[in-house]
Amino acid sequence: MARKEPKHKLLGSELVVLNLGLDIFTQALEDQKVKCLQLDLTQAPKLDKKLADALDRLL
Amino acid sequence: MPVVNIVKRNLFRDSIQLMRLSEDVKKMDGVDDAVVSMGTDTNRRLLQDLGLLAGESRGTGDGDLIIAVRVKGGFDADEVMGRVEQLVMAPPVSAGGRRTIVLHSVRSALDRASGANLAVVSVPGSQAFEPSMELLRNGVNVHLFSDHVSLEQELELKRYASSKGLLVMGPGAGTAIINGVGLGFANSVKRGDVGIVASAGTGIQEVSTMLDSVGLGVSAALGVGGTDVSEKIGGLMMKDCLQLLEEDEGTRMIMIIAKTPKEHVIRDVMDHVDRKTTKPVVACFLGLDPPKTRGERVTFAKTLHSAVHKAARASGRDAEGEFDAKISTTFEDLSKSARKFRASLGPSRRYVRGLYSGGTLAHETLLIFREIVGEAYSNTPLSDRYLLSDPNTSRGNSVVDLGDEFFTSGRAHPMIDPTLRRLRFAQEAKDPSVAAIMLDIVLGYGSSPDPGGALQGAVKDATRRQQKGDGPSVMAHICGTGTDPQSLEDQTSKLSASGTMLFASNALLAVEAALVVGGDEAASRLKKKWGELLG
Numbered sequence: 001m002a003r004k005e006p007k008h009k010l011l012g013s014e015l016v017v018l019n020l021g022l023d024i025f026t027q028a029l030e031d032q033k034v035k036c037l038q039l040d041l042t043q044a045p046k047l048d049k050k051l052a053d054a055l056d057r058l059l
Numbered sequence: 060m061p062v063v064n065i066v067k068r069n070l071f072r073d074s075i076q077l078m079r080l081s082e083d084v085k086k087m088d089g090v091d092d093a094v095v096s097m098g099t100d101t102n103r104r105l106l107q108d109l110g111l112l113a114g115e116s117r118g119t120g121d122g123d124l125i126i127a128v129r130v131k132g133g134f135d136a137d138e139v140m141g142r143v144e145q146l147v148m149a150p151p152v153s154a155g156g157r158r159t160i161v162l163h164s165v166r167s168a169l170d171r172a173s174g175a176n177l178a179v180v181s182v183p184g185s186q187a188f189e190p191s192m193e194l195l196r197n198g199v200n201v202h203l204f205s206d207h208v209s210l211e212q213e214l215e216l217k218r219y220a221s222s223k224g225l226l227v228m229g230p231g232a233g234t235a236i237i238n239g240v241g242l243g244f245a246n247s248v249k250r251g252d253v254g255i256v257a258s259a260g261t262g263i264q265e266v267s268t269m270l271d272s273v274g275l276g277v278s279a280a281l282g283v284g285g286t287d288v289s290e291k292i293g294g295l296m297m298k299d300c301l302q303l304l305e306e307d308e309g310t311r312m313i314m315i316i317a318k319t320p321k322e323h324v325i326r327d328v329m330d331h332v333d334r335k336t337t338k339p340v341v342a343c344f345l346g347l348d349p350p351k352t353r354g355e356r357v358t359f360a361k362t363l364h365s366a367v368h369k370a371a372r373a374s375g376r377d378a379e380g381e382f383d384a385k386i387s388t389t390f391e392d393l394s395k396s397a398r399k400f401r402a403s404l405g406p407s408r409r410y411v412r413g414l415y416s417g418g419t420l421a422h423e424t425l426l427i428f429r430e431i432v433g434e435a436y437s438n439t440p441l442s443d444r445y446l447l448s449d450p451n452t453s454r455g456n457s458v459v460d461l462g463d464e465f466f467t468s469g470r471a472h473p474m475i476d477p478t479l480r481r482l483r484f485a486q487e488a489k490d491p492s493v494a495a496i497m498l499d500i501v502l503g504y505g506s507s508p509d510p511g512g513a514l515q516g517a518v519k520d521a522t523r524r525q526q527k528g529d530g531p532s533v534m535a536h537i538c539g540t541g542t543d544p545q546s547l548e549d550q551t552s553k554l555s556a557s558g559t560m561l562f563a564s565n566a567l568l569a570v571e572a573a574l575v576v577g578g579d580e581a582a583s584r585l586k587k588k589w590g591e592l593l594g
Contacts, residue, residue, distance in 0.1 A: 016174045021181030028504035037172040
């Protein structure tokens with residue numbers, strides 16, 4: 001019988017991390033050789049979603 | 060030397076940016092001392108203690124930024140403050156500078172990081188819900204470091220995550236270890252087959268580092284946030300994480316750590332353990348008497364120390380021997396050293412003061428005090444009667460959690476920035492009624508690069524005075540490993556050199572401190588409870 005697929009797939013997968021906030025955690029992840037993208041979304045709540053996406057495409 | 064304050068209304072910088080700005084301003088030409096902080100009550104008090112508070116800052120609010128500078132003699136204050144203001148008002152830059160990408164939506168972020176499966180969110184709590192929910196909608200697990208997320212929002216996030224087979228670790232989740240990677244305030248520990256699920260951040264740190272020291276490793280440590288075991292959330296994510304560890308082939312034993320859980324939530328969690336797990340479980344519910352034993356597979360512990368001891372025993376390997384060799388001590392040894400310590404004290408020195416950066420460790424100490432010597436005062440007490448009316452002022456035996464919201468609003472956590480604890484240490488050391496000051500030194504990713512070094516001068520000064528009969532002793536536990544960025548050996552050597560008495564676990568530190576102030580009566584109580592607390 002095939003083994004039941006675990007509900008969660010996080011354990012055992014390679015971590016690819018988005019870091020929204022304190023950059024000390026990005027430093028820590030980089031020290032551990034983990035792929036991490038540090039983001040600043042502090043303007044996000046103030047913008048219309050379409051406008052936000054359009055702005056980001058320009059970056 | 061003139062002290063100048065500039066106030067910028069409604070300008071937010073996060074606690075790490077503020078700490079870095081303070082350091083950068085201090086190095087500027089013409090600056091004697093400086094602090095850049097948000098205008099909270101705690102920060103204004105800190106400025107007052109440092110002699111850096113000027114009239115301009117007296118009416119500030121939590122959302123206002125204060126630039127406080129003592130200008131060196133011989134310098135033009137206006138010219139210096141002009142340069143300082145320019146530096147502070149420049150757009151914020153991260154430690155890595157180029158690493159931060161300013162984006163305006165989560166969608167754009169996911170386009171740039173294809174395959175992202177985990178997000179660490181540490182934006183202010185009031186702004187954390189929207190991006191966290193969007194991340195979940197896009198299949199990304201969330202480690203939610205931010206606190207001040209409402210219970211309603213937490214429940215909505217966790218219900219959604221649970222329905223999609225995703226994790227929300229937090230809010231207020233300080234620590235997690237996944238696939239050998241430390242997130243938030245985690246330590247560098249061996250990989251192994253013990254899985255931990257906890258609603259207590261420094262609980263994970265204490266347990267995982269002790270497991271490491273006895274040769275056991277961690278398969279995963281999942282911090283679900285303190286409020287997960289509240290009435291409203293009902294242990295939702297704790298149960299999902301238990302299931303995850305049950306299904307994980309790399310996990311052989313599960314440890315559950317919870318701080319002040321609701322009793323019926325724990326009953327529910329333990330029903331889940333009974334019905335849906337098959338692996339050995341060691342559970343430690345700090346603040347609750349262990350539930351009835353449920354056979355040999357599930358064991359309960361009253362302290363973190365005891366939980367690791369039981370896990371070492373249950374592992375069936377050499378770990379129990381390692382525990383006995385590296386961590387355990389005997390009742391006779393502890394009481395003998397406490398008696399010797401008591402004999403060296405002047406008659407006025409009757410109390411201990413715990414200055415903690417880890418909330419779970421402070422809580423464990425409060426519980427041990429209640430068992431052996433009576434409750435201690437605290438800003439996070441076990442019962443309201445022992446609430447410090449002013450968290451800035453200790454009384455009797457006090458255990459202060461400096462990581463509590465009262466102290467961290469608008470400034471970095473004391474594990475990151477040791478300034479507040481250094482000042483509090485100096486305040487306690489001057490009190491002639493203090494016999495000893497207890498410290499937790501928490502190492503690991505994200506923590507201060509040299510927490511022991513930051514306190515070394517103050518500790519040395521106190522212990523020098525103690526040797527002359529005019530100061531308190533200093534007792535500490537270092538929570539860390541040899542592979543942590545700060546290195547356990549290095550921190551041990553710094554603190555030992557400054558005269559600090561070191562203990563292999565926080566529970567041992569707390570027990571010894573309780574014996575010092577409680578004498579023979581406390582020793583007699585400890586003897587009866589030895590197995591419960593340290594067995």
